[in-house]
Amino acid sequence: MIDPAATAQRLVEMVGDRAESQATVAVGESALTRFANSVIHQNVADATRTVSVKVALDGKVARGTDTRTDDAGLTALVERTVEAARLCPADPEWPGLAPPAGLAGIDNYDPGTAAATPEQRAALVAEFIAAAPGTDAAGYCDTESEVVGFANSRGQRATGGRTRATLDGIHRVGTVAGSGHQTSQRVAELDGAAVGALAAARFRLASHPFDLKPGEYEVVLSPECVATIVTFLAFYGFNGKAVTEGRSFLQIGEAQFDERVEIWDDPGLPGSLGLGFDGEGTPKRRLDLVRSGVTLAALHDRKTAARVGGSSTGHSVPGLEGWGALATDIVVGGGRASENQMIAAVDRGLYVATFDYCRVLDPKSLVVTGLTRNGTFLIENGAITGAVTSLRFTQSFVAALGAGRVLDLGGEVRFADSEFGPGLVRAPALRLAAWSFTGGAEG
Amino acid sequence: MFDYATAAVEAALAAGASYADARVVATRTEKIDVLNQQVQGVDRADALGVGVRALLGSSWGFYATADLTDAAARRAGGQAAAIAAASATVAGPALELAEVPVSQAFWETPYSEHWADVPLAEKVDMLVRVTAGMQGVPGIALARAELGFFDTNKWFVSSQGHRIHQHIVESGGGCDATALGERETQRRSYPQSFGQYETGGYERVRAWDYPGNAARIAEEAVRLLSADECPAGEKTLILEGSQLALQIHESVGHAIELDRILGWEAAFAGTSHLDLARLGTHRYGSEIMQITADATIPGALGTFGYDDEGTPARGVDIVRDGIWVGVLSGRDSAARAGLPPGGMVRADGFNRLPMVRMTNVGLLAGDSSLEEMIAATEDGIYMATNRSWSIDDRRLNFQFGTEVAWEVKRGKLGRMLKNPTYTGITPQFWAQLDMLAGEEERIHWGTPNCGKGQPVQIGHTGHSASPARFTKVRVGVKG
Numbered sequence: 001m002i003d004p005a006a007t008a009q010r011l012v013e014m015v016g017d018r019a020e021s022q023a024t025v026a027v028g029e030s031a032l033t034r035f036a037n038s039v040i041h042q043n044v045a046d047a048t049r050t051v052s053v054k055v056a057l058d059g060k061v062a063r064g065t066d067t068r069t070d071d072a073g074l075t076a077l078v079e080r081t082v083e084a085a086r087l088c089p090a091d092p093e094w095p096g097l098a099p100p101a102g103l104a105g106i107d108n109y110d111p112g113t114a115a116a117t118p119e120q121r122a123a124l125v126a127e128f129i130a131a132a133p134g135t136d137a138a139g140y141c142d143t144e145s146e147v148v149g150f151a152n153s154r155g156q157r158a159t160g161g162r163t164r165a166t167l168d169g170i171h172r173v174g175t176v177a178g179s180g181h182q183t184s185q186r187v188a189e190l191d192g193a194a195v196g197a198l199a200a201a202r203f204r205l206a207s208h209p210f211d212l213k214p215g216e217y218e219v220v221l222s223p224e225c226v227a228t229i230v231t232f233l234a235f236y237g238f239n240g241k242a243v244t245e246g247r248s249f250l251q252i253g254e255a256q257f258d259e260r261v262e263i264w265d266d267p268g269l270p271g272s273l274g275l276g277f278d279g280e281g282t283p284k285r286r287l288d289l290v291r292s293g294v295t296l297a298a299l300h301d302r303k304t305a306a307r308v309g310g311s312s313t314g315h316s317v318p319g320l321e322g323w324g325a326l327a328t329d330i331v332v333g334g335g336r337a338s339e340n341q342m343i344a345a346v347d348r349g350l351y352v353a354t355f356d357y358c359r360v361l362d363p364k365s366l367v368v369t370g371l372t373r374n375g376t377f378l379i380e381n382g383a384i385t386g387a388v389t390s391l392r393f394t395q396s397f398v399a400a401l402g403a404g405r406v407l408d409l410g411g412e413v414r415f416a417d418s419e420f421g422p423g424l425v426r427a428p429a430l431r432l433a434a435w436s437f438t439g440g441a442e443g
Numbered sequence: 444m445f446d447y448a449t450a451a452v453e454a455a456l457a458a459g460a461s462y463a464d465a466r467v468v469a470t471r472t473e474k475i476d477v478l479n480q481q482v483q484g485v486d487r488a489d490a491l492g493v494g495v496r497a498l499l500g501s502s503w504g505f506y507a508t509a510d511l512t513d514a515a516a517r518r519a520g521g522q523a524a525a526i527a528a529a530s531a532t533v534a535g536p537a538l539e540l541a542e543v544p545v546s547q548a549f550w551e552t553p554y555s556e557h558w559a560d561v562p563l564a565e566k567v568d569m570l571v572r573v574t575a576g577m578q579g580v581p582g583i584a585l586a587r588a589e590l591g592f593f594d595t596n597k598w599f600v601s602s603q604g605h606r607i608h609q610h611i612v613e614s615g616g617g618c619d620a621t622a623l624g625e626r627e628t629q630r631r632s633y634p635q636s637f638g639q640y641e642t643g644g645y646e647r648v649r650a651w652d653y654p655g656n657a658a659r660i661a662e663e664a665v666r667l668l669s670a671d672e673c674p675a676g677e678k679t680l681i682l683e684g685s686q687l688a689l690q691i692h693e694s695v696g697h698a699i700e701l702d703r704i705l706g707w708e709a710a711f712a713g714t715s716h717l718d719l720a721r722l723g724t725h726r727y728g729s730e731i732m733q734i735t736a737d738a739t740i741p742g743a744l745g746t747f748g749y750d751d752e753g754t755p756a757r758g759v760d761i762v763r764d765g766i767w768v769g770v771l772s773g774r775d776s777a778a779r780a781g782l783p784p785g786g787m788v789r790a791d792g793f794n795r796l797p798m799v800r801m802t803n804v805g806l807l808a809g810d811s812s813l814e815e816m817i818a819a820t821e822d823g824i825y826m827a828t829n830r831s832w833s834i835d836d837r838r839l840n841f842q843f844g845t846e847v848a849w850e851v852k853r854g855k856l857g858r859m860l861k862n863p864t865y866t867g868i869t870p871q872f873w874a875q876l877d878m879l880a881g882e883e884e885r886i887h888w889g890t891p892n893c894g895k896g897q898p899v900q901i902g903h904t905g906h907s908a909s910p911a912r913f914t915k916v917r918v919g920v921k922g
Contacts, residue, residue: 039535046507067509118529138710
């Protein structure tokens with residue numbers, strides 16, 4: 001196996017004084033065991049390796065990536081990237097490379113997870129399936145590990161590792177299903193029986209659903225739903241590129257959310273899944289995005305930070321510069337209530353287990369349409385009284401969390417799956433005053 | 444390259460696989476992104492590796508490596524078989540593979556001007572010129588243009604004797620203009636949202652003439668800010684071709700994937716509202732609805748010579764006179780369902796497991812025209828260019844938003860409308876299809892961003908469509 005840090009350093013040396021340069025080398029393995037109809041049907045793994053170099057010749061910038069790490073491969077990568085930069089017009093906003101800066105010593109790498117076997121994943125899947133015999137269980141268990149080395153010609157060096165393990169699945173019969181999810185830095189912490197039991201409980205509760213008339217309902221949203229809301233806020237709103245281009249709702253210093261809302265990004269929190277530096281080599285630290293409902297910051301890479309006269313917040317993602325800076329270790333502050341306590345406080349409303357297929361109608365107002373999936377339940381007089389068929393909603397995610405709209409927060413803050421995948425957000429359940437459902441199973 | 448694939452297959456068989464295949468894949472991509480006449484990124488990516496698939500009992504095992512040596516390929520083959528064997532603790536009925544012709548062949552995308560032979564400076568200059576054209580319209584804040592190119596060589600070997608080399612070339616791109624209001628953004632894109640991608644070389648990009656359309660879409664984006672809101676209610680709906688292409692993709696293409704119908708995608712992509720017991724009798728839409736899945740259409744994005752199981756590309760009927768008659772399948776899903784194999788299995792790169800994918804799933808042409816549809820409409824809305832899309836996991840309940848719409852009153856196109864949306868239920872919606880434009884307005888639209896599978900794979904699919912009219916559609920959905 002190659003040494004990512006040494007290879008990154010070598011790439012920078014190969015560019016030499018011809019240009020400013022930065023290099024990132026990532027090595028690892030990802031493996032995913034997939035099951036459907038209560039059988040493992042697809043079981044995959046790949047030894048991942050990505051070598052990337054970015055060069056800037058008097059502001060003329062190009063980026064190249066490859067999977068080859070032999071001498072010929074590295075040389076070809078460097079030469080074709082330098083040549084591409086030569087042919088580009090200069091970027092007047094090129095912010096230069098990240099300066100040397102110490103890292104916070106963040107290490108989110110678990111050797112046990114990196115060494116996870118297909119037999120371990122199969123055992124977790126078997127536990128999940130066993131929680132509800134007779135259903136068609138479906139889902140996946142995956143493990144991934146990565147060691148990343150970074151170097152640039154300004155002298156910044158960084159290296160770090162991360163691991164993640166997830167078990168996610170449904171118990172299903174026909175069109176009735178209940179879901180469960182668990183993500184951790186350590187595969188040893190996954191509990192197949194517990195995830196299976198949650199999915200089984202939701203499945204049993206979901207039987208005999210009826211069509212509910214669409215309209216505005218008070219809701220209790222699971223951490224999965226909250227994670228989806230917050231990833232949309234981050235991708236479309238806190239994204240510094242969207243802010244500087246006028247496409248975001250964000251107003252720094254304004255009370256844009258209910259005073260109960262706290263959102264921050266922190267790969268240094270124990271159990272986190274991210275690296276301690278971003279794609280430009282900038283060290284990461286905790287960044288408060290919303291405190292007591294007041295918007296405090298946007299996410300920036302070096303380019304958008306320069307536009308606002310600030311510093312990078314360490315959220316550059318290589319290859320996604322065109323989209324903007326992204327947060328990958330988001331935390332939503334919790335409260336004290338259990339989900340049952342929140343349900344008990346609702347006269348008439350809905351509990352939603354997961355959102356599905358959410359898409360933005362307008363990025364600035366962040367009006368999103370999507371559906372409920374794998375568990376939507378009617379709450380009457382403080383108790384779940386039945387299951388309803390999936391509903392379509394059309395709702396501004398910003399307005400939903402506005403002043404007076406957040407009625408309670410769950411005490412358990414955990415990794416929750418989201419529209420953009422697992423492991424990006426740790427979130428509690430939320431009780432919201434209103435959510436706009438605009439269609440049912442029949443349209 | 445065949446030798447590495449052969450070594451991987453031999454090792455998988457030696458480790459106990461009943462069947463194995465391997466693909467050595469070399470991909471080269473180029474992406475250029477320009478915003479407001481400034482280059483945002485020039486990204487060139489190369490990837491080379493081997494992925495091997497081993498079948499044991501009821502499970503596929505798959506392992507991929509970027510180490511391309513005989514020893515590494517053999518290790519990968521052994522690993523694939525070991526991974527498949529680990530599935531035995533949660534096993535089901537053994538998977539069978541439908542019989543297909545065993546081919547030794549070479550196939551290449553026809554192209555006249557390979558994108559890599561066009562100087563980077565020429566491509567960048569064109570994009571800068573396009574964004575300048577959009578910025579020349581007062582009120583445009585963001586003028587964006589992009590190009591994306593793919594060059595893929597695949598060497599496929601199977602334990603049944605397949606030995607196929609394919610060279611696939613894809614080119615595309617597009618541009619969009621955004622006007623910013625105080626509380627909203629309005630955007631217009633060309634040729635369609637997310638760009639128009641096709642198989643072929645740079646000649647495909649030249650044919651669309653981005654510079655010639657830049658000012659028009661920019662003017663429309665600015666006008667949208669002051670346009671009236673799309674009214675809410677039940678209307679006659681006319682869809683422009685690229686929006687109809689996405690409608691086909693979401694409410695037909697995914698629903699007819701056999702792996703979804705069999706429940707193999709139940710937890711993520713979802714299942715389907717279709718029941719195999721009703722194949723051949725289920726009414727999907729009105730009698731003028733004719734859908735095919737055809738991987739042989741020259742220039743369309745879902746065109747190839749052989750799929751990633753080595754099955755020759757073909758065209759099949761999916762909906763005939765409004766009746767559902769076909770599915771998208773691979774060798775394992777076809778065998779499980781007792782249907783002929785479709786040759787519709789593809790993977791996103793060397794390190795992903797091949798899976799059922801749309802080829803070119805499109806509507807055959809009708810006998811009308813956009814002009815005739817407008818003239819025949821008393822009270823309707825004409826919507827163009829996708830802006831948002833959402834559909835449930837059974838592909839029934841959908842809601843789409845488009846960038847722009849125009850009112851249709853008494854046979855005439857009227858005022859421009861902003862924030863148009865429409866919603867419906869798949870079979871009810873398609874049953875209301877009553878007019879369809881002809882061959883001269885039919886375009887092979889390409890969707891370059893179809894996500895499916897775990898780990899997620901991005902697929903390239905084609906959808907032929909011409910403008911169409913639907914009656915009694917709910918429009919103007921608001922939150």
